[in-house]
Amino acid sequence: MFDYTLKINKKASFRFTLTRWILLLLAVFGIFILIYRLINGLGATTNLSDEWPWGFWIYMDLILSALGACGFAVAILTHIFHVEKFKPLARRALLMSFFCYVLVFLILFIEIGRWDNFYWFFISGAFTSPLYEVAICITLYIIVQVFELLEVWGDRYKSWVKHITRFFLPFFVLLACIIPFGQEAAYGALYLAMPTKLNVIWYSQFLPWACLITSFSGGLCFVAAEYYVHNRHYKKTSDDAMIRSLLRVAGAFILIYIVLKFVDLSVRGAWTEVFSGSASGNMFLVEFIVGSLVPAVLIFSPMIKKSMYQLIAAGCGILGVLINRFDFVFVGMADYANVSYFPKWTEIWIVIGLTALVVLVYLFAIENLPVNQGKNDEKPDIVSRPPTGIIHLSKSEQNSVSE
Amino acid sequence: MSSNSAVLFNVAKCIGCGSCTVACKLWNDLEFGENNAHGFDAKLSADSWTVVQYHTIENNAGQNVFRFAKRQCMHCLEPSCASVCFANAITVDENGAVVYSPKKCVGCRYCLIACPFDVPKYEWNKVFPSVMKCQLCADKLAEGETPSCVSVCPTGALIFGDRDELLEKAHAIIATSAATENMEATHYVNEVYGEKQAGGTRWLYISDVPFAELGFPASVPKKSIPGIVHDYTKWKPGVFLGAAAAFSAIGLYTKRRLKIEEEKASENGGENNV
Ligand code: SF4
Ligand code: SF4
Ligand code: SF4
Numbered sequence: 001m002f003d004y005t006l007k008i009n010k011k012a013s014f015r016f017t018l019t020r021w022i023l024l025l026l027a028v029f030g031i032f033i034l035i036y037r038l039i040n041g042l043g044a045t046t047n048l049s050d051e052w053p054w055g056f057w058i059y060m061d062l063i064l065s066a067l068g069a070c071g072f073a074v075a076i077l078t079h080i081f082h083v084e085k086f087k088p089l090a091r092r093a094l095l096m097s098f099f100c101y102v103l104v105f106l107i108l109f110i111e112i113g114r115w116d117n118f119y120w121f122f123i124s125g126a127f128t129s130p131l132y133e134v135a136i137c138i139t140l141y142i143i144v145q146v147f148e149l150l151e152v153w154g155d156r157y158k159s160w161v162k163h164i165t166r167f168f169l170p171f172f173v174l175l176a177c178i179i180p181f182g183q184e185a186a187y188g189a190l191y192l193a194m195p196t197k198l199n200v201i202w203y204s205q206f207l208p209w210a211c212l213i214t215s216f217s218g219g220l221c222f223v224a225a226e227y228y229v230h231n232r233h234y235k236k237t238s239d240d241a242m243i244r245s246l247l248r249v250a251g252a253f254i255l256i257y258i259v260l261k262f263v264d265l266s267v268r269g270a271w272t273e274v275f276s277g278s279a280s281g282n283m284f285l286v287e288f289i290v291g292s293l294v295p296a297v298l299i300f301s302p303m304i305k306k307s308m309y310q311l312i313a314a315g316c317g318i319l320g321v322l323i324n325r326f327d328f329v330f331v332g333m334a335d336y337a338n339v340s341y342f343p344k345w346t347e348i349w350i351v352i353g354l355t356a357l358v359v360l361v362y363l364f365a366i367e368n369l370p371v372n373q374g375k376n377d378e379k380p381d382i383v384s385r386p387p388t389g390i391i392h393l394s395k396s397e398q399n400s401v402s403e
Numbered sequence: 404m405s406s407n408s409a410v411l412f413n414v415a416k417c418i419g420c421g422s423c424t425v426a427c428k429l430w431n432d433l434e435f436g437e438n439n440a441h442g443f444d445a446k447l448s449a450d451s452w453t454v455v456q457y458h459t460i461e462n463n464a465g466q467n468v469f470r471f472a473k474r475q476c477m478h479c480l481e482p483s484c485a486s487v488c489f490a491n492a493i494t495v496d497e498n499g500a501v502v503y504s505p506k507k508c509v510g511c512r513y514c515l516i517a518c519p520f521d522v523p524k525y526e527w528n529k530v531f532p533s534v535m536k537c538q539l540c541a542d543k544l545a546e547g548e549t550p551s552c553v554s555v556c557p558t559g560a561l562i563f564g565d566r567d568e569l570l571e572k573a574h575a576i577i578a579t580s581a582a583t584e585n586m587e588a589t590h591y592v593n594e595v596y597g598e599k600q601a602g603g604t605r606w607l608y609i610s611d612v613p614f615a616e617l618g619f620p621a622s623v624p625k626k627s628i629p630g631i632v633h634d635y636t637k638w639k640p641g642v643f644l645g646a647a648a649a650f651s652a653i654g655l656y657t658k659r660r661l662k663i664e665e666e667k668a669s670e671n672g673g674e675n676n677v
Binding site: 128131208 | 490
C-alpha cells in the first residue's frame with residue numbers, strides 16, 4: 001500500500017517503499033528543526049558552550065569526510081593506477097563520496113554561528129587556518145565531483161554533455177585525486193592548535209597524516225561494506241574476489257597506520273598514557289584493536305575469502321575511523337574541558353533528517369544513473385552482472401547482458 | 404603611528420577592587436550581568452572581557468594571603484586565534500592589539516577552542532552571535548591613549564607601555580626583590596608570565612606567588628601555536644605538487660601498460676578479455 005512510483009520522464013523514476021516514506025518523513029522533520037535552528041541560534045538548539053565550542057556537528061563532519069574519502073581512494077586505484085578490476089566500483093564510490101561531502105557541507109552550514117556571513121570565508125583567504133583549508137578543499141572537490149557526475153549523467157541522458165565532459169575528464173580526475181589530500185589531513189591539523197588541550201595520545205604532528213591514511217582505509221572499507229549492503233538490497237550477486245583485493249589495499253593502509261602510530265607513540269613516550277587506565281588510554285586501545293588490529297588480521301588471513309569476514313573486516317575498518325575521530329574530538333579533549341557535553345536532541349535530529357534526505361537522493365541517483373557499469377561503455381562491461389531489481393538499463397548495459 | 408604596546412600587571416600590587424572590570428564594561432558597553440566580574444568565582448564571559456579572580460594562597464612565609472589575578476585576552480605576539488580564524492575576522496592592528504571584527508566572522512568558534520588561554524567567549528544566546536574578548540582598547544590605542552582598565556587602576560598594579568621597556572622593568576623588579584634581605588619585602592617569582600608563553604604575549608605578569616596557583620595555565624608551550632600549525636602547513640604545497648606529479652606519471656605509465664596488454668590480448672585471438 002506504500003508502493004508508489006514517481007515517474008519523472010521516460011528514463012528516470014523513483015519507487016517509494018515504506019522505508020523510503022519513513023526516510024522522507026525524517027527528512028521533513030529534520031528540515032523543520034534546521035529552520036528552527038537558523039531562526040533561534042545555537043544556544044537554543046545545541047548544548048554547545050564556551051567549554052565545548054565544538055561538538056556533535058564537527059564530529060559528523062569529520063567522520064563523513066573520512067568515509068567520503070571512498071571516492072578519491074577508488075579513483076586513485078582505477079584512474080591513476082588503472083586497476084581495471086575496480087572499475088565497476090568507480091562511479092558508485094564517486095557518488096557515495098559526493099553525497100558524503102554534500103552532507104558535510106550542509107552540516108558545516110548549520111554548525112557555524114553566523115550563517116548570514118557564510119560567504120565571507122570564500123573571499124577571506126585565511127590560508128593559515130586548517131579549517132579554511134578544509135572548507136576550500138571540500139568546496140573545490142564538490143565542484144570537481146559535480147563535473148565528474150555530469151559525465152555519468154550525460155552518459156545516459158545527453159550524449160553531447162558526455163562528449164564534452166569526457167574530453168576534460170582526465171584533468172578533473174587528476175584534480176579529484178589530489179584535492180582531498182587537503183581536507184583529509186587538515187581535519188587532523190585542526191587539532192594541532194590545541195597542544196594544551198588534546199590528550200598526548202593523539203596530539204602529535206602525526207595527527208593530520210594519521211587522518212589522511214585512515215581516511216584511505218576507512219573510505220575503501222566503506223565502499224566494500226556498501227557493496228554488500230547494496231547488492232543485498234537489489235538482490236544482485238557480489239564479486240567476492242574483487243572486494244577481497246579492495247580490502248587488501250585497505251589493509252595495506254591499515255598496516256601503514258599501525259606501524260606509524262606505533263612509532264609515533266614510542267617516539268613521544270606516550271605509551272604510559274595508553275596503559276594508564278585513563279578514559280583516553282582505554283578508548284585508544286579500543287580504537288586501535290577494533291579499528292586497526294582486528295581488520296588487519298582478518299584481511300591478511302585466509303578467512304577473508306568468505307564474504308562474511310569481508311563484511312566484518314570492512315565494518316571494523318569503518319568503526320575504527322568512527323572511534324578514532326570520536327576519541328580526539330571528545331575523549332581526548334574531555335579532561336581539559338572538565339565539564340560534560342552531550343548533544344541536544346535538536347543537534348542529533350537535524351543530522352538524522354539531513355542524512356535521511358541525502359540517502360533518499362543517493363538512492364534516486366543510483367537507480368537512475370548508469371553507475372553500475374564499466375567506465376568506458378564503448379568496451380563491454382568488465383564485470384557483467386545479472387541486472388535485476390529496478391535498475392533501468394542503458395543501451396550498452398542491455399547489449400552486454402544479451403551477449 | 405604604530406607601537407609595540409604592552410601592559411605589565413603586578414600581582415603583588417593588586418588589591419582586587421575590580422575597578423578595571425567596571426571600566427572595561429563601561430568603555431566597551433558590556434552588560435553588568437548576575438555574574439561577578441571580580442570575586443572567587445569570576446570567570447571570563449561574553450559580558451566580562453576582563454575579570455579579577457580571587458585566590459587564597461600560602462606565601463613564602465607560610466601565611467595565607469589574598470592574591471588577585473586580572474585576566475583578559477593576553478594579546479599574543481603571534482595569536483593562535485587570528486591564525487586559525489576561518490574568515491580572517493581576527494587581526495593584529497598596528498599597535499599590536501588582537502582585534503576582532505564581527506562583520507567578517509562566520510561563527511565557526513575555532514578561535515574559542517584554539518586559544519591556549521581560553522579567552523574568547525561566544526554569545527550563545529543570540530541568533531547572530533559574536534565572539535567576545537578584550538580588544539586591548541584598540542580604539543583608544545589608536546588615539547594614543549592608554550587602555551581603559553589601565554587608566555583607572557588606583558594602585559599602579561597595571562602599567563601600560565612599550566613591551567621591551569616593560570620587560571626590562573619587570574626583570575629589574577624581580578632582580579631587586581631577589582637581592583633584598585628584608586623578609587617583609589615582596590619576593591617575586593623569577594618569571595615574567597607572558598614573556599615566552601605561546602611565543603610571547605603583550606600582557607605580562609609578575610607575581611610573588613606561583614602563577615599556577617593563580618590559575619594561569621602552566622603547560623602553554625613556548626612555541627607559538629601558529630608556528631606549530633605551520634609545521635604541518637609547510638608540507639602541504641609539496642604534498643599537492645608531489646601527488647600531482649606522481650599521479651600524472653603513474654597514470655601515464657599504467658595506462659600505457661594496459662594498452663600494451665590489450666594489444667597483446669587481441670593479437671592472441673581477440674576478444675578473450677570480455
Ligand atoms: S590570548 Fe587567546 S584570544 Fe587573546 S590573542 Fe592570544 S590566542 Fe588570541
Ligand atoms: S568564530 Fe569568528 S572570529 Fe572565531 S575563528 Fe571563527 S570566524 Fe574567526
Ligand atoms: S584593555 Fe580595554 S578591552 Fe581589554 S580588558 Fe582593559 S578595558 Fe577591557
